[in-house]
Amino acid sequence: MNSPEFIRTVANRYASQLQLCYPQNPASFSLAKAIHSHMIASGFHPRGHILNRLIDIYCKSPRIIYARNLFDRIPDPDIVSRTSLVSAYAFSGNIKKAAEMFDETPLSIRDNVFYNAMITGYSRNEDGHACIKLFRQMLRDEFRPDNFTFTSVLGGLALIVDREMQCKQMHCMVLKSGAAFIISVLNALVYVYVNCALMFEARKLFDEMNEKDELSWTTMVTGYVRNEELDAARELVDGMSENLGVAWNAMISGYLRHGRYKEALDMFRKMYFIGIKMDEFTYTSIISGCAHAGLLQLGKQVHCYVLRTEGKPTPDFSLPVNNALVTLYWKCDKVDWAREIFNNMPVRDLVSWNAILSGYVNAGRIDEGRSFFMEMPERNHLTWTVMISGLAQHGFGEEGLKLFNQMKTEDFEPCDYAFTGAITSCAMLGALENGRQLHAQLVRLGFDSSLSAGNALITMYARCGVMEAANTLFLTMPCVDSVSWNAMIAALGQHGHGIQALELFKQMLKVGILPDRITFLTILSACSHAGLVREGQYYFNSMHRLYGIIPGEDHYTRLVDLLCRAGKLLEAKDVITSMPFEPGAPVWEALLAGCRTHGNIDLGIQAAERLIELMPKHDGSYVLLSNMYATAGRWDDVANARKLMRDRGVRKEPGCSWVEVENKVHVFLVDDTVHPEVQSVYNYLNQLVIEMRRLGYVPDTKFVLHDMESEQKERVLSAHSEKLAVAFALMRLPRGATVRVFKNLRICGDCHNAFKFMSKVVGREIVVRDAKRFHHFRDCECSCGDYW
DNA sequence: CTAGGGTTAG
Incomplete structure (x- = not known):
């Protein structure tokens, strides 16, 4: 009854229906299922290219198993369907199944495309060695590599860094094969050189290309950026005839990674004025740059610009932008703004949660941080690290250590940053033995070259009173940074070795490390503890003049403290009246402490009154005031101060x-x-x-x-x-x-x-x-x- | 090919 003619007509109809199922069509999977079930219902048995087409569609759907079921019922599957499955398995990360399918395919029916699929699969699964091995196999099996082969095998080669010889060999082969005029092949080759950090060769090849497309330019620019040759990259971008957003984005992020904020911002402005299309990458980079540099105003402007320009952003767009905004705001001390962004996000991911958690924890809002931590839908090692370090720094050392142990039992092996947090906990607690054990574990796990952990250890040993250990560590660390120097200088200062602290500071300058604002805080403290008044004053005055660091309120507080301890109370008073800030509580506290030590009751009372005005709930001011009265034997005033304290519900922190x-x-x-x-x-x-x-x-x-x-x-x-x-x-x-x-x-x-x-x-x-x-x-x- | 979350020093 069903003539061959009729069957052919039906088959053609199915074929044209299946044409509608192309990868960009989001409905293609369900459409294919519908067409397939119609076939089954009407007793039509697909064969040949229709069957292959159906398999291919299923391969590109989330249900590869449908394709496999069809495939398994074919007595003698051809190379096309096999190729679909190999690609599908490799694409979904199931490289073992792909290789199985590949191996059981007889040599006689293989073709170029089939090899290409498997090589691409290996490169997608980041197995560069397997790519090259299969490429060699392909040559042995006497197949001729084509453009696609070269592109994917070069992609694989690019995964293996520092293989100069192989790059050159591959280059020769490309030249011999006659594929050297094909842009995609040459782009891939440039990329290989870039990945092996062979920038000279990459550039030579790039310059020799007769024709270049967008990918050629972006590969070269991002190559320079990734190999930290920012100026070369910039030169290329400036000489570009067309303006490729990707290249600009790469430039911006490169500048930011190297702390060259000004140049990054200049590029951003230029993009705006020239009218180069900005995308989510541009926005996230620049917002994150503002976050790192603490540029709240500029960050806000960018935020507004994004809101104005992008009408209805997709989640893919808004998620990273919002994540960057959350970080921007908390880093600029606007935790509540960060929270508002977080609350209004249509979608959130782990990055968003970690960002908001960091915000609360860094602001010392530990209770809220804890509840975020508990509520989080998932956690990673970063989540734990943030929480542990936050606890340590805000006086919850015991809880920090507990969490560190819990982390080990629950989730991940702690990374060196997690150790850093735990070590900081020990430093706060003075838990020397515990700290030593962590140090030993660190060495055993091979983390002992970690800079952050090393820096934390210096502080831990110093804060546990074992200066020798701190010093040995500082001297033997494989590499140190300004944080290490600051930590060591601070350690000497806290132990009263003022002269040595200053010596170390000079040495730091000599080896070419620039001091930062924290360095000056530590040397001012060191001078203060050791009574080095003239030295302290000298460094205070030099910090702006010689290093361009404008003294903040905290530096003035140290200076006041330095003078007060030395009994130069009136000079301290002069500093307070002449400083460019409204003096805050810490400054008055320093003055008050000095007045108490040197028995200047009148000035002390003035300071205490200002202090109590500024911080009526702070126990220290009442205590110092009453201590001062007590020293003078004025017991009535002691009683009054204590009464005031009681009336206001202020409790003295017990010793x-x-x-x-x-x-x-x-x-x-x-x-x-x-x-x-x-x-x-x-x-x-x-x-x-x-x-x-x-x-x-x-x-x-x-x-x-x-x-x-x-x-x-x-x-x-x-x-x-x-x-x-x-x-x-x-x-x-x-x-x-x-x-x-x-x-x-x-x-x-x-x-x-x-x-x-x-x-x-x-x-x-x-x-x-x-x-x-x-x-x-x-x-x-x-x-x-x-x-x- | 480009983007978003962490750490150490006071």
């Missing part, structure tokens, strides 16, 4: 000290009754005091800030948290081991005196890190020389 013993951190509060061994600590302390008195120790009761009987005062003194922690450590650490104790506030004057005698009595070194600096007590002396 708290801790010490690591046998890998465990033991915490002591003032007048502690919580620690399980506190009674024996008190007993031991009393014994020590008896021996200390024999050497001349007299408790200095002027550090007791309440009015009471002197005997009672002495009891209060001996209950200070730092004394308890030191005594505990002396009891429990191995004989002769250095004691390292940490305190959240500044050390008390009597404790400072007591530890000198104590170090003599027990013949051991006692190291105390307080809120500001280190004190090393040894043989009745302190490293600070009583200047603190």
Whole structure:
């Protein structure tokens, strides 16, 4: 009944229907399924090119399995259907299946296209070696490579860096094959040279090309950019007759990566004036550049421009742009703006979540950061790193370490950045043993050349009081940067080695590392701790003159602190009145502290009043004020200050000290009754005091800030948290081991005196890190020389 | 062929 004629007509109809299923048509898969089921319903058995066509469409759909099912029912599948499947498997990343299909295809039916499909597959799966191997096989099997072969095998070769010989061989082969006049082949060859960083050869080939297309230009420009030859790239772009957005984008991002913000912004402006079409790449780059350089105003302008210019952006467009905006705003201290962008995003991905998480965490809004962390639909190692470092830096060292361990059990092997966060936690906590263990793990995992981890380790050792280890690390790190130098200078400063800190600074200049604003903060602090007033003033004055760094409020605060400690209170007052900012709380705090040390009650009261005005909820100002009254014996005023504090609901941060013993951190509060061994600590302390008195120790009761009987005062003194922690450590650490104790506030004057005698009595070194600096007590002396 | 998220120093 069905004549061959009729079948042919039906087949032609199906064939023309299947023509509608081309890859760009989003409906092609469902359309093909519909046509296919019509075939089944009407009893039509597709063969030959119609069958191949159907297989090909399924191959390019998300359901390769449909294609495979059809394929498996063909008794003798031809090379066309095989080629479709090989491409499909390779394209979807299933390179093993592709290779299987390839291998089981008899040599007799293979053709060029078939080899090309497999080579392209390898190159798509980033296996350059397999590309070349198959290319050689193809030559052995006596097939002639064509343009497509060269293009894809060159693409594969480009994946293998630094293969100069192979590049040259390939070049020769291209020349011999006569494919040298085909642009796509030459472009691929240029790309290979670029990828092997053979820029001279790449450029030579590029210049010799008779004809160039857009890809030729972009390959050359981006090649220069990727090989860090920005100026060569720029020259090429400036000489381009047509304006290719991609090349401009590459330029901009290249400039940004090298911190050449000005040139990047100039290109961006030029793009605008010439009228070169900008795309999402342009916007994201430039916004991200603004974020890094802290250019809020410009970033906002670009944001507005994007909103005006791009009517209804697709998710592909808006997602990266919005991600860059989130980062821009939080880096410019506008976390709430960042949040608004984040909230209004039609689609978000992991990058968006990580960006907003960083924003909250960096702003110290840890509670909100935590809840973002918990809510996140997925996390990666970056998520963990952000959270761990954020916790460490905002005083949640223990939680940071906990998270670091949790990360190991839950998700990924920590990378060196995650280690960096954990090490910072140890630095904050003073957990030396824990830090040492992390260091050991780092070495074992081969991360010991990591710059960030190394820098964190310098700080960790320094902040745990082990200067030698910090110094050795600094000297043996395979490479160091300005952060390392800053860390080391800061370490010396905190330990009171002002002269050495300045020496190191000079050495830093000598090796050609430019100081930044942080360098100057650290050297000003170093001078302040060591009483190097003239030096500090000199460097303060030189920072702008010699290095173009404009002193910020924080630098002025250090200068005021430097003068105040040295008793030059009036000079400090002059700095405050002449500085180009409205003096903020830190400046007044420094002045107040100086007034207290040098007993200038009048100026001190002025400072304290300003401070309390600025920060009515800040405990420090009330405490300093009342301490000052107490020093002068004005107990009524002490009471008044304390009452004011109580009335305003301000609570004094309780003194708290801790010490690591046998890998465990033991915490002591003032007048502690919580620690399980506190009674024996008190007993031991009393014994020590008896021996200390024999050497001349007299408790200095002027550090007791309440009015009471002197005997009672002495009891209060001996209950200070730092004394308890030191005594505990002396009891429990191995004989002769250095004691390292940490305190959240500044050390008390009597404790400072007591530890000198104590170090003599027990013949051991006692190291105390307080809120500001280190004190090393040894043989009745302190490293600070009583200047603190 | 070009873009978006991290770290260390005070």
